[in-house]
Amino acid sequence: MYEFEAESNTKYTFETDSQITYEVTFSPMEYIFDDENSLKSNIYELSLELVTKLKVLPPKDEKIEMTIAQIVRHFFQNEPLNFAVFHVSNIDKKVISRSRLFSNWFEKHNNDFLERFEKIIEDKSEIFYISLILRTDNSLKSEIIDFFENWIDDTNATK
Amino acid sequence: MKNIQVIKYSTDEKHTKLLNFMRTWAKRKQDRQEQVWKDYEEGKYDETIKKLREKKETKYV
Numbered sequence: 001m002y003e004f005e006a007e008s009n010t011k012y013t014f015e016t017d018s019q020i021t022y023e024v025t026f027s028p029m030e031y032i033f034d035d036e037n038s039l040k041s042n043i044y045e046l047s048l049e050l051v052t053k054l055k056v057l058p059p060k061d062e063k064i065e066m067t068i069a070q071i072v073r074h075f076f077q078n079e080p081l082n083f084a085v086f087h088v089s090n091i092d093k094k095v096i097s098r099s100r101l102f103s104n105w106f107e108k109h110n111n112d113f114l115e116r117f118e119k120i121i122e123d124k125s126e127i128f129y130i131s132l133i134l135r136t137d138n139s140l141k142s143e144i145i146d147f148f149e150n151w152i153d154d155t156n157a158t159k
Numbered sequence: 160m161k162n163i164q165v166i167k168y169s170t171d172e173k174h175t176k177l178l179n180f181m182r183t184w185a186k187r188k189q190d191r192q193e194q195v196w197k198d199y200e201e202g203k204y205d206e207t208i209k210k211l212r213e214k215k216e217t218k219y220v
Contacts, residue, residue, distance in 0.1 A: 003214040005207050013204070015211045021204060023195060047188060049195045051204055087184055118163045121181060123174075128181040149164065151177070 001066040009078060010044070012071045013051070020058050021051035024071045026084060039083075039140065039147055046072070046084040046133065069109035076114060076135050083134035083144050099129040112136055117148055 004014040004024075012024040026044040033040045048068065050058070076082065088098045099118070106116050117132040132148045134141060166174070198204060 003211060003218065005210055005214075013207045013211065015208060015215075021199070021208060021211075047191065049192050051195055051199050053196045053199065087181075087188060116162070120163065120165045121174075121177060122166065123168050123178055126178070126182075128178075128185070 001070055002063055004067060004071055006071075006074065009075060012074075014067050014071075016058075016061055016064060018059055018061070019052070020054065022064065022068075023049045023051050024068060025049070026075055026082075029085065039143060042079075042082045042140065042144075044075075044082060044084045046086045065105045065109065069105070072133070073113060076133075080135050081138060081140055083132060083138065083140075085148075086131040086133065088129040088131075095127045095129050099131070102131065106131075106133075115141075117145065119148065119151070 002014040002016060004012045006012050010026045010028075013021060014024075015021045025047050027047065028041075029043045029045045030040045032043070072084075075084075086102065088095050088102065099120075103116075103118070106114075110116075113136060114133055115136050119130045119132075121128040121130070130151075132144070134144055138144065166177075168174070
């Protein structure tokens with residue numbers, strides 16, 4: 001695993017042996033809810049950014065996934081009620097392979113501390129993948145799952 | 160809820176609105192990546208990278 005720098009428990013940076021830097025962020029996503037929603041302060045978007053601009057794909061490196069797993073654990077360790085949504089981009093039309101990669105990574109490193117739910121939204125020519133991650137022992141679990149299941153109805157996404 | 164929920168193409172208005180939201184979200188994600196690269200080029204990550212390298216050196220001393 002690589003050493004990482006944590007900034008206010010929501011922004012993490014690490015550098016690989018190949019000197020490629022990554023950033024993992026948990027951005028508040030309260031804007032999708034109405035003011036009264038009680039889950040508003042607990043929702044975050046998990047994202048992974050490549051800080052170093054590369055011309056070729058970065059080399060396969062198992063320590064990267066181990067580091068990300070540790071960062072995700074670190075985030076949830078301190079905030080048991082938080083939950084994160086992860087959105088796989090369709091920019092390069094590789095949604096399915098990216099979502100599969102994410103699922104495999106999650107199963108490999110999770111150890112039952114976290115739980116994951118997925119939503120795949122298909123249109124004629126587009127596919128979007130969203131994953132919900134929360135602690136197995138999150139006391140708001142039923143409300144969160146209900147929100148995720150009814151995302152279409154319950155959020156500002158459709159207003 | 161099942162662990163995987165698939166919402167297939169429909170002409171429902173809700174589906175269209177959700178798709179629009181997903182497109183906006185994807186665009187925002189792309190913009191954030193561009194911003195990170197810009198910040199990197201402007202040296203905004205230099206201090207963090209320095210700290211990370213110092214940590215690495217300390218670890219192997």
